[in-house]
Amino acid sequence: MSSALGSCHHHMTFMTRASIVSRLNEHSNSSSKKPTSTERNELLDHPAMIAAAKSCVFIKDVARSLGFPARTISTAQLLVHRVYVLRPSPSIGSNDLAIASLLVAAKMEETIKRLRDILAHSYLLSTQPTDSSFEPQAVSTAITDRMRTSVLAGEQYVMDAIGFDFRTMHPHLLFVKLAKMANVPRQTTAAAGWEILGDAFFTTLPVQFPSSVIAAGALCLAWNLDCEDPKDSTPFILKLFSATFQSSPDTISANNGSHDNYKSKSRSESRDAHRGRRGNDSDYHYQQKQRVADSSDIAPLQRSQRRPTSLNLSQEEWWTMFDVSTEDIQNFVRQIVDFYLLFFNSTVLSTEHPERHKNGLPSKDMSQRIGQWRMRLDRALPTLAGSSG
Structure with a gap:
């Protein structure tokens, strides 16, 4: 029974909504245009959180096409939000952050997939998300090799941002x-x-x-x-x-x-x-x-x-x-x-x-x-x- 709920044994630090909003506002670029927001939706309307949500959507699309289980998808999405809370202006694109987070999550949850498969699926979904002809094996090695460098750098960025703390929640x-x-x-x-x-x-x-x-x-x-x-x-x-x-x-x-x-x-x-x-x-x-x-x-x-x-x-x-x-x-x-x-x-x-x-x-x-x-x-x-x- 302890193994089934093992993640509950971890002692994690959680943040209040107010502290997250405060942290995001401290790191916001004052010149950036923010959408009109009510006080209640101040967190949801923050540009960093909108970007994080976009990364989470991409994670779900890629993970589903690869057959990842729900726990891996959720862990990757949690990593994205941890990164954005800790580094509200990440020096990495939203799709690269999504792929890197999914890669880290797959290792954390022991649901490993070939990196080339992840890259190929990511490439197709980012370039032709509505195309009916979905053939990851047709993606050239040259394309995945170019992506590999930035994704591996992104993986290091994610791990560094979360302080190499790989505890998660299920x-x-x-x-x-x-x-x-x-x-x-x-x-x-x-x-x-x-x-x-x-x-x-x-x-x-x-x-x-x-x-x-x-x-x-x-x-x-x-x-x-x-x-x-x-x-x-x-x-x-x-x-x-x-x-x-x-x-x-x-x-x-x-x-x-x-x-x-x-x-x-x-x-x-x-x-x-x-x-x-x-x-x-x-x-x-x-x-x-x-x-x-x-x-x-x-x-x-x-x-x-x-x-x-x-x-x-x-x-x-x-x-x-x-x-x-x-x-x-x-x-x-x-x-x-x-x-x-x-x-x-x-x-x-x-x-x-x-x-x-x-x-x-x-x-x-x-x-x-x-x-x-x-x-x-x-x-x-x-x-x-x-x-x-």
């Missing part, structure tokens, strides 16, 4: 376990949660939260999407998207404190961490020499004697059984929903970012579904507030 296995424990329908709730899980890696959420938060948050949101009546939604969902939170979108982020050597924290501890007890974010480097996790840091799901045998998703704050705080679940849901809404056709934002809409699109069906779900909630919230009053 919320996928944890999500599957939670979905089975909750006995949710595979074709609806579980499938939706799996899409949300994968799309989370197009954002900085894996840099902010450990696997337990991402897996639980994806399942929580997927379950709420299946609620036919908004009043059956998880209580915090209704509060999260009420007028109070609409007017102050960073309310929750203010409670998102340090996730260093992640454990659930009380609100006071989170506030203290956010005020600076987490250390100097400018020295953030995924502290690769942190102490090995001891048994006290292992979530209940990893201790068979305390592991729940079933899960009721209608139970309030069920995620606390796995040492996941409500503040973190709220923060995750808020940010992933905001991400989807950028691509929802009924929003103004989607027309303001045509390049992002073209290159950074997550699951189109999920974007539409979440956008429509949010519209239903908006219509129902005044009625629900009146009935509760």
